[in-house]
Amino acid sequence: MSHTTVTGGAAPGGTTRAATRARRPARALPWARGAAGVVVFLLLAEAAGRLGVISRSALPLTSAVLARAVLLAGNGRFLADLGATVEAWAAGMAITVAAGVPLGLLLGALPGVRVATRAIVEFLRPIPSVALILLVSLLLGPGLRMSATLIVYGAIWPVLYNTIAGIDDVDPVAKETHRAFGFSRLDTIRMVSLPSAAPFIATGIRLASAVAIILDIATGYVTGPINGPGIGAYIAQQSSGTSDLTVILAATFWAGILGLALDLLLTGAQRRLLRWHHTRLGETG
Amino acid sequence: MLEVTNLTRAFGHGAAAHTAIEAVSLSVAHGELVSIVGPSGCGKSTLLRCIAGLIAPTGGRVVLRGVPVHDVPDGLAVVLQDYGRSLYPWLTVRDNVALPLRRTLRGRAARRTAADASLAAVALAGVGDKYPWQLSGGMQQRVAIARALACDPALLLMDEPFGSVDAQTREDLEDLVLRVRRERDITILLVTHDIDESVYVGDRVIVLTPGPGRVRADLPVRLPESRDQIITKELPDFVRLRTEVSRLVRSRDTRAVS
Numbered sequence: 001m002s003h004t005t006v007t008g009g010a011a012p013g014g015t016t017r018a019a020t021r022a023r024r025p026a027r028a029l030p031w032a033r034g035a036a037g038v039v040v041f042l043l044l045a046e047a048a049g050r051l052g053v054i055s056r057s058a059l060p061l062t063s064a065v066l067a068r069a070v071l072l073a074g075n076g077r078f079l080a081d082l083g084a085t086v087e088a089w090a091a092g093m094a095i096t097v098a099a100g101v102p103l104g105l106l107l108g109a110l111p112g113v114r115v116a117t118r119a120i121v122e123f124l125r126p127i128p129s130v131a132l133i134l135l136v137s138l139l140l141g142p143g144l145r146m147s148a149t150l151i152v153y154g155a156i157w158p159v160l161y162n163t164i165a166g167i168d169d170v171d172p173v174a175k176e177t178h179r180a181f182g183f184s185r186l187d188t189i190r191m192v193s194l195p196s197a198a199p200f201i202a203t204g205i206r207l208a209s210a211v212a213i214i215l216d217i218a219t220g221y222v223t224g225p226i227n228g229p230g231i232g233a234y235i236a237q238q239s240s241g242t243s244d245l246t247v248i249l250a251a252t253f254w255a256g257i258l259g260l261a262l263d264l265l266l267t268g269a270q271r272r273l274l275r276w277h278h279t280r281l282g283e284t285g
Numbered sequence: 286m287l288e289v290t291n292l293t294r295a296f297g298h299g300a301a302a303h304t305a306i307e308a309v310s311l312s313v314a315h316g317e318l319v320s321i322v323g324p325s326g327c328g329k330s331t332l333l334r335c336i337a338g339l340i341a342p343t344g345g346r347v348v349l350r351g352v353p354v355h356d357v358p359d360g361l362a363v364v365l366q367d368y369g370r371s372l373y374p375w376l377t378v379r380d381n382v383a384l385p386l387r388r389t390l391r392g393r394a395a396r397r398t399a400a401d402a403s404l405a406a407v408a409l410a411g412v413g414d415k416y417p418w419q420l421s422g423g424m425q426q427r428v429a430i431a432r433a434l435a436c437d438p439a440l441l442l443m444d445e446p447f448g449s450v451d452a453q454t455r456e457d458l459e460d461l462v463l464r465v466r467r468e469r470d471i472t473i474l475l476v477t478h479d480i481d482e483s484v485y486v487g488d489r490v491i492v493l494t495p496g497p498g499r500v501r502a503d504l505p506v507r508l509p510e511s512r513d514q515i516i517t518k519e520l521p522d523f524v525r526l527r528t529e530v531s532r533l534v535r536s537r538d539t540r541a542v543s
Contacts, residue, residue, distance in 0.1 A: 173370040180337050180363040181385035181436070191384070195375045276375045280418050 042066075060246040068250035077234075082254060084229040088144060088216045089209070089262065092151025096208055100156045101201060104163020108197075109189055114164070129154035129215050133222050142227040147219050154215045155208035162204025166197025199277045202270040209266055213259050231255050286350060286472050287313040287336070287440065293344035294331050304497035305331040308345065311491055311500060318466055318473040320483035323493030323501075324534055329476040332498065333444050336474065337363055349440065362433035366445040368425040372417040372432075378404070379413030382432045389436060403435040404428070406468075407461060423454035427461065434465065443475045447482070455479075456514045459486050463512060480534060484527045485512060492533045502533050 046062040048054045072078045107114040129150045140146045170193045178192045179185075220232020224240075227233060235251050238244060271278055292309045295302050305328035313319050323329055334340045336347050338357040347354040349361070362385070365371050372381050383400040390396050404410055407427040417425050426446060433441055443462075447455040463486060466473055477483050483490045484506055492502040507522055517523055 171370045173365060173367050174373065176339060177363065177365060177371040178384075180339060180357055180361070182357050182359060182361075182388055187388075191387075192373065195373070198375070274375075276416060280374060280416070 060249060064246050065249045065253060068246045069253045072247070072250050072254060078251070078254075081229045081231050081234040082258065085213070085216050085220070085231045085255075085258065086262075088147040088151065088230060089212050091144060091148045092155060092212045092216070093205075093209060095148060095152045096155045096159055096212070097205060099152065100159030100204070100208070101163050103156075104160045104201075105167060105189060105194065107160070108164040108167025109185075109193065125157055130218050130222070133219055137223060137227070142223060144228065146227060147216050147230070150219050151212045151215045155211040158207035158211065159201065159204040162200045162207070163197060166200030167193050169200065170196045199274055202266075202274060206263060206266050206270070209262055210259060213255070213262065217255055231258070286315040286317070287474070288348040289332075289336065289345070290348070291345035292332065292335055292342050292347065294328070294335055294340065295343045306335075306493075307497040307499050309493075309498060309500055310345075311503065313472060313474060316470065316472055317488050318462075318475065318486060320487035320490045321474065321476045321493060322478065322480060322483040322490060322530060322534060323498060324495045325478060326496045327493040328496055328498035329478075329493060330444055332493075333363075333442050333474070333476050337361060337442055360439040362436060362438035362441050364426075364429050364433050364441070364443045364446045366448040368422065368429045368449075369418075371429055372425060374416065374418055376416075377413065378409070378415050378417055378420070378428050381417060381428060382413075382435050385432060385436045399435055400431075403431040406434060406465070407431045421454075423450045423458065426450060426454075426458060430458075430461065430465070434469070437469075439470075439472060441471055441473045443473065445477055446475070448478070455482070460512075460514065462486055480527055480531050481518065484508075484523060484530060485514075485517060490526070490530055492530060502530075504530065 042062050045054075045059075049056055049059065049061040107117065132153060133150060136146050136149050140149060174192050174196065175188055178188045183191065216230060217232035217235070220227055220230035220234075221236045223233070224236045225233045231251060231254065235248055238247050238251065289309060289311045292306060293304065294306050295304045297303055309332060311319075321329055321332065331340070335342045336349075336354065338347075338354045338361075341355070349358050352358065373384070376384065379397065379400045382403050383396040386396045386399055390399060401410070401413055404413055407430055409424065409427055409431060412420065412424070412428075417428060420428065430446070446462075447458045450458065459482060462473065462475070465471065475483075475486060487506050490502075490504045490506060491500060492504070493499065494501045504526065506526060508517060508520065508526075
């Protein structure tokens with residue numbers, strides 16, 4: 001999905017040329033193609049069900065799942081579950097960014113500290129958050145605190161590592177020039193390293209966002225409704241009770257839409273905040 | 286103004302040690318424009334970085350306006366060859382020029398005004414809202430010069446500032462530096478590998494030997510104050526001096542090769 005929206009307007013000079021170049025192939029076509037791809041896929045799935053290629057008991061008809069998804073959108077309880085997942089995502093992401101970026105700056109700016117902490121970090125990182133669900137639920141008890149903790153544990157790595165990579169990538173000439181103006185090291189980190197690393201950090205945050213949704217749903221799915229509402233808890237309940245595949249798939253459909261919407265939100269924010277970066281890339285090819 | 290005494294800088298230790306400059310002594314008077322020229326690898330940039338306080342020398346000392354240099358001193362500005370890397374792509378041209386002022390000048394509006402004045406001084410009024418990467422190489426280097434001038438430095442250090450622009454732009458930038466120097470109370474130290482340039486812009490030319498760099502010669506430039514790219518370069522004095530500098534630089538080159 002390359003929806004290269006070059007926002008023209010205020011940007012002067014060369015940008016307008018880049019915008020017109022990008023508009024025709026990049027703006028309209030991929031959207032139309034992407035939508036056509038989805039429609040064709042759904043039609044094929046529907047046909048496979050109706051023609052008996054795939055047994056209806058194994059996989060409900062696409063039309064049935066979509067109809068159920070529309071019904072779910074009007075279901076107050078399900079909407080509360082959806083809202084709770086968004087809330088846990090937002091809380092987890094806020095802590096992830098607030099902790100991951102400064103930590104990444106610290107480790108990126110002080111290679112000594114990075115070497116000293118490498119063993120601990122490399123030990124902690126491969127432990128999947130899902131494996132910690134029971135431990136954390138025993139330590140913290142169910143609720144938003146537990147979901148947020150697990151999200152931060154899983155989602156902080158891409159933010160941390162991308163921030164470090166971004167700091168490593170800062171041009172030494174840029175830093176030296178800044179220091180030659182008499183600024184302190186801390187000023188240089190704040191005024192040069194951080195903005196220079198911003199595109200890396202933004203990518204890390206988007207990767208973390210996907211991890212955060214997965215972890216919230218997985219946590220809810222493992223603990224069930226004890227951990228409070230959420231899409232995971234909803235799916236767990238539906239599968240333990242009636243085992244109605246249609247409603248499970250409909251809820252899963254909304255989980256996918258939610259992930260897509262949150263990613264579009266972050267992509268939009270990234271393009272707005274880092275317009276200098278995206279316009280420049282658009283110009284140089 | 287500037288006194289450099291027995292300055293030595295080595296990198297690494299033991300067998301891998303490499304001495305970039307060795308016992309370099311030179312002095313620059315207030316208001317002078319001194320060119321430093323030498324073959325590549327003679328430690329020109331190391332010398333400049335030591336004077337700027339960006340790296341500490343392993344021996345000798347730098348005294349600027351009577352004060353020994355340990356860290357980056359006040360009243361100093363640096364222009365490097367890589368304008369593309371020293372200008373910040375996330376800032377507009379105006380904000381790039383205003384950046385060093387954040388340390389010295391309070392108030393956004395005041396900084397903005399100062400930045401615009403500095404841009405006008407290098408004939409770039411009107412491009413303040415653009416981003417550096419939207420400008421040509423020569424214009425970007427003028428932005429870097431405007432930024433250096435914005436904080437009104439007493440000493441301007443330039444490290445091969447025109448090394449990566451075309452010949453025509455290079456001559457224009459040389460004339461820009463001469464004009465700035467006439468209009469302001471500023472001392473300039475310019476490192477270059479271009480012999481014509483060193484003579485054309487300089488009051489004095491200091492020739493370094495190939496690595497480790499030592500002062501090979503310190504030659505006064507006896508040319509009329511007002512210089513012109515065509516007329517000055519035809520003068521017998523110019524031709525004689527550029528030949529002498531060339532011989533000094535090249536003779537060492539061959540010896541380094543053999």
